[in-house]
Amino acid sequence: MKKSIAALFVLTLAGCAAPQRAPSPPTVPIPSAPPVHEPDTFTGLQAAQLRALAGAPAFTRKDGATEMWRYDTASCRAFFFLTGTPPKVQHVETVPRGPGNDADPACLNALRAKRS
Secondary structure, eight states: OHHHHHHHHHHHHHHHHSOOOOOOOOOOOOOOOOOSOOOTTTTTOBHHHHHHHHOSOSEEEEETTEEEEEEEOSSOEEEEEEETTTTEEEEEEEESOOGGGSOOHHHHHHHHHHHO
């Protein structure tokens, strides 16, 4: 009886000493790469240069180190994604999209014309 109590005690201690694994964090799929062709006129502009070229954005949002500026025209919306120090335009999207899913040049031209 003493042996079975001792064995039970040892097994209980062994169970307590076993390391507990933390649940693994959920996996998040990596977003697809941006389109290959970024508009040269806007890519690399600093925030102040974009504001001078297109005016004040209709909407801004900051997520971590990335800022998104949205500009609206009568026919489309343009989204500029800025990162870095100082913030610079790294990616541009439009709705509707241009040919080949690139930023629509007509939308970006309308944005510049709106400012003029």
